Amino acid sequence: MFNNYQEFWNLLPMIIIGAGIIISLIIEMYSKKSEVILPWFSILLFLAAGLHALFYIGDISIVLQNMLATGGNVNIFHAIFTLGAAVVTLLSIDYLKKYGIYFREYYIILQTSVLGMMLMAAAKDILVIFLGLELMSISFYILAGMNRKRLNANEASLKYFLLGAFATGFIVYGIALIYGAAHTTSIDFITSDFNLLSGNLLFVAGVLLFLIGFSFKIAAFPFHMWVPDVYEGAPTSVAALFSTGGKAAAFSAIIATLFALFNNGGQGNFFTPFLAVISVLSMFYGSIVAIAQDNIKRMLAYSSISHAGYLIIGLAAGNYDAVAGVIFYLAAYTFMNLGAFGMVALIEGKDETNLSINSYSGLGSKKPLLAALLALLMFSLAGIPPFAGFFGKYYIFIAAIKANLTWLAILGVISSAISVYFYIRIVVLMYFKTSDTEIGFEESNNYMLAIILSVLIVVLMGVFPGSFIDLVTKFI
Amino acid sequence: MNLEVFLFFVFGIIAAVTAVLMITRRNPVISALFLILNFAALAGLYITLNAQFIAVTQIIVYAGAIMILFLFVLMLLRPDNQKKLFELNPKTKIFAMIIAFVVFVQLVYMIFFAGPSANITQDVSKSVEAGTIESIGRELFTNYIVPFEAAGFLLLAATIGALVLAKKKFD
Known part of the structure; x- marks a missing residue:
């Protein structure tokens, strides 16, 4: 239980979301206007939790019998999840209407998935990580199948569920072996005894199984099979959440659990070769296959695989600069991808039309503002300065060079050079190609607000990367 | 012979007999019902060992939830498919026998030859x-x-x- 008022205050972001879920259920049951109230109530909750996390970032503590941490980078992750979810909610309002998706439980499940992410980021015990992961994943399976009338949404939900359950099996086996070797599930103990435990075969096998299980969740190469189909079949607003919040949460859990990997100052550890191989494969596979995609949602899915590769470079580099770089990249990636998916959700017509990349041709003359915003997001995703995507890659590559993994950084640069092709192709289509067919879609303030918000964050992080990276570094 | 030992023998015999009956029945639904009886007998064994919580969860989770799910699946399959499902080909049979034998040897070793583990020194x-x-x-x-x-x-x-x-x- 809480020892004092301060602990309760520090934990408030999670308590807000948890209480919000219960209140949302009551609103859904008793209010006739829940279609209007629920989305804005969710946004209010997410903003309140996110701003609380940002304002009280310095209140570092470990609460509730060493189960949860507050303050510092945990709060940065909370802010990424909640602000990202607020943007997703804004996108969803009109998207759900466009497809006639049943709305009520959608927002509640969105809130439970965010609570799961926050639990993962704040966990100080592997048990809590596991429960948070399951809370997030089960909410995701439901959200993927929310559009029940469409066959491919059902397929996406079932596929995601089966492969996700398979991955969970790996994670549970890993946790069992780690517990068997360390006799505890407390992360602090595992971190302090990491070097001693690394000699134990059971522990190494457990950590490898744990990493393999999480590779499913972050969509890294050999475990990426579900990504394109799920992103294509799921509602676009939900796919935006999968690729951003879900990925950031999985990375936060890996960073927290295996923080000992970063204690050696990048002098290499047992897991570096494994992580390096996975990252190279993910980067190149994602970048090269994305070139061949015609459907923009599938293209973004493959690009998310290659972004997972860049992020894993940070894990392989294994020094404190790399942790800061990964957190920066996750924040940047979350908002640039939310903006890109938001644009897709806006332009997507009823019955999944306008999803081919050719339907974007000529957008530059028809809708100059939209085209400019999309171009900016594509530049950021491709890693062109001065946007946030560039600095994310920059910090991670610098960290890899400091850790004597220059070859990995060079491969990363080559892969991002390949990826420029398919991002810039969209910009070229928009500005240098004309199309005779009119693309019909309804603009609305909600979409524009969400997209402009994400673009604003991407630009701000690109213009002032130093202040953000200093903030992250301070708390490592 | 006090009550505890008597109960141990009663539940132990029920568990062993139902386990044998379960694997020898040809109808999978009857097999599943014997498995439920087996779980109930195991729960009784846990109570004689003073582990009431595990006994109750054994009944609720295994006999209650998991076996009902099993029975639903079995009943949803058509009866003529049920037989096919359980007709093993010789290779699978040999593989299953090897695994069962290994587990049996392990158990015999642990019970009769390994002696008490050093870890079990708690009160x-x-x-x-x-x-x-x-x-x-x-x-x-x-x-x-x-x-x-x-x-x-x-x-x-x-x-x-x-x-x-x-x-x-x-x-």
Whole structure:
């Protein structure tokens, strides 16, 4: 239980979301206007939790019998999840209407998935990580199948569920072996005894199984099979959440659990070769296959695989600069991808039309503002300065060079050079190609607000990367 | 022979007999019913060992939830498919026998030859105390309050999801 008022205050972001879920259920049951109230109530909750996390970032503590941490980078992750979810909610309002998706439980499940992410980021015990992961994943399976009338949404939900359950099996086996070797599930103990435990075969096998299980969740190469189909079949607003919040949460859990990997100052550890191989494969596979995609949602899915590769470079580099770089990249990636998916959700017509990349041709003359915003997001995703995507890659590559993994950084640069092709192709289509067919879609303030918000964050992080990276570094 | 030993023999014999009956029946539904009886007998064995909480969860989780799911699946399959499902080809049979033999050898070794493990030096009364519902409840609501609450939200999300995905008609 809480020892004092301060602990309760520090934990408030999670308590807000948890209480919000219960209140949302009551609103859904008793209010006739829940279609209007629920989305804005969710946004209010997410903003309140996110701003609380940002304002009280310095209140570092470990609460509730060493189960949860507050303050510092945990709060940065909370802010990424909640602000990202607020943007997703804004996108969803009109998207759900466009497809006639049943709305009520959608927002509640969105809130439970965010609570799961926050639990993962704040966990100080592997048990809590596991429960948070399951809370997030089960909410995701439901959200993927929310559009029940469409066959491919059902397929996406079932596929995601089966492969996700398979991955969970790996994670549970890993946790069992780690517990068997360390006799505890407390992360602090595992971190302090990491070097001693690394000699134990059971522990190494457990950590490898744990990493393999999480590779499913972050969509890294050999475990990426579900990504394109799920992103294509799921509602676009939900796919935006999968690729951003879900990925950031999985990375936060890996960073927290295996923080000992970063204690050696990048002098290499047992897991570096494994992580390096996975990252190279993910980067190149994602970048090269994305070139061949015609459907923009599938293209973004493959690009998310290659972004997972860049992020894993940070894990392989294994020094404190790399942790800061990964957190920066996750924040940047979350908002640039939310903006890109938001644009897709806006332009997507009823019955999944306008999803081919050719339907974007000529957008530059028809809708100059939209085209400019999309171009900016594509530049950021491709890693062109001065946007946030560039600095994310920059910090991670610098960290890899400091850790004597220059070859990995060079491969990363080559892969991002390949990826420029398919991002810039969209910009070229928009500005240098004309199309005779009119693309019909309804603009609305909600979409524009969400997209402009994400673009604003991407630009701000690109213009002032130093202040953000200093903030992250301070708390490592 | 006191009551504890008597109960041990009763439950032990029921468990062994039902286990044999379960693997020899040709009808899978009857096999499943014998498995439920086996679980119930095991729960009785746990009570004689003073592990009431495990006994109750054994009944609720295994006999209650998992076996019902099993029976649903078996009954949803058509009867003529059921036989095919359980006709093993010779290779699988040999493989299954090898695994069963290895497990058997392990158990015999552990029980008769390995001797008591060095780890089991704790006071017996302590482990008895840990198995009671009272001490588990206390742990759940103090040290493990966060996982407990998280599991609550997990079940809530799963329930809402099941309703949303399976409901026939929306208003």
